[in-house]
Amino acid sequence: MEQFFQQLTNGLAVGGIYALIALGYTMVYGVLKLINFAHGDLFTYGAYLGLTLLVSLLLQDRLGSVVGVLVLAAMVMGLVGLIGVILERSAYRPLRTSPRLSAVVSALGASIFLQNALMLIYGARYQVYPENVLPQAAVSLFGLNIPLMRIVVVLVSLIMMAALYLFVQKTKTGTAIRAAAIDQGAARLMGIDVDRVIRLVFLIGPALGGAAGLLVGLYYGQVNFTMGWIYGMKAFTAAILGGIGNIPGAMVGGLLLGVIEALGAAYLSIAWKDAIAFVVLILILIIRPTGLLGERVAEKV
């Protein structure tokens, strides 16, 4: 039972990270109907930028660990969001009216480009985060010893998801995003600047992905330039699982996938861990392509 709960909480932490990345996929898909293949790499940029800023600025020493990490997170999110906006402007905007395949190939190209740029800058080896950025304590919860970092990851991702949900549901800008997702032409007629909405989506999604990258760095302590691909694929699976284009769906899908993967790795086979997400992906597309919470039938499926 102890192992079960350890795996469950671990799954929730990993799932929270998947959910944060999945939000970026799902928002972009909602507005542009495009799979942003480069999103996983933006997540990696978050992890690497976090590492660089952490080592060079030493914020945690100057401002204390909690405030330092919060400032760091804000900087990482801002920078990765900026990269996202530049990416949209250079790789996706020129292709907005082109056939789907062109945009997909461009997105893949962007992914390959970003990943290899990172490799050329930092080298191909694993990069190690400094230890003890945050206190490495374990919290005793219902008789379980749970690493503090795990709880932080879950809480941070839940707070960010809730903030995004409230933003999209309650504010005027959020309404504009939802309107653009439903019908771009009609949204334009209603006086919504759709280009601005798309820019905003490419700011928020990558910012959340970047935050997820920083969390991974702090949680696992090491990052690699290729990790964005596997995290990206899994987060995309999470987005499909919850229903692509659906923001609460991405949250549910992410947490669920994290738990399925953690429990599957513990009880079925650790060697097949990475295949679990792909099996889930294929099954969900065969059985229920709209995902768990997706009400809109994706027209192309």
Added chain:
Amino acid sequence: MAKRRLFWAYVLAAAVLAAAPLLLDAYWVDVLNSVGLYALLALSLNLILGDAGLFNMGHAAFYAVGAYTGAILNTQLGVPILWALPVAGLVAALFAALVARPVIHLRGDYLLIVTVGMGEIVRIALVNNVFGLTGGANGIFGIARPSLFGYRVRRPQEFFYLIWAFVALTVMLFNRLEQSRFGRALNYLREDEVAAEGSGINTVRYKLMAFALGAGWAGMAGSLYAAKMTIISPESFSFWESVVLFLIVILGGSGSIPGVIAGAALVVGLPELFRKFASARMLVFGLVMMIMMIVRPQGLFPLRRPRFREADLDREAVP
């Protein structure tokens, strides 16, 4: 006219290639061997991606199934690798038909994602030594060299002729296929699925056939690869392999056979000229992909569709 020019281009290319091993050293012949293998694989993917318009980004999985079938038949049962070739193709085709059946109705990027997932599952299965046959992460070694009419193919120069003869055969067959009822049906499917179905094309059946045929051909190329390397491991069939194949087809000009071969030469051969910048190879690829899609989305050598002209009408009218 264009057709005749293309024919002479093929003849010229064949002549140049036939002379190449006499002029180049073993290293460059080996590069050309790689180009040939990738051309084979890309031509097989072109059938699925270019002709039928199905976004398959897990082609390395079929390539892997073929390579492993050939290798297992050769090392476990002692079947000569060239005899194993058709079996490997058949197994890969059956495998493709089986796994593609439940997802063939998915369109566009959904199919792309699913095929990526399938490719990964196959790779993980190979690493995990599925059925105890694939040798885990180390793969299979000690695959016997092929022999042809009692002659053992060993040196790169000898492989060169074997591989490029296979490429020539493939070009000939796929050219015929493109102009057949089957090929036209696939093109119709790609352009407008609803209209194709409306004119009596069984879309699911044709899509599956394209998948199986492309996969089978990739399987045979895989067996050839196994024979050339004498050792295969899951690493050789990673996701990037599928991406490179996808890239060759898209860059060369999807649906166009000469385009795809030129694409293989560019993507596989060109980086060899710039070995100094080998680490930046993929960076440039990514950049080229983005720029190409904006500037020239149809690829470098796109398919020129035959156009109906008034002159054709006159020719028909004259008895």
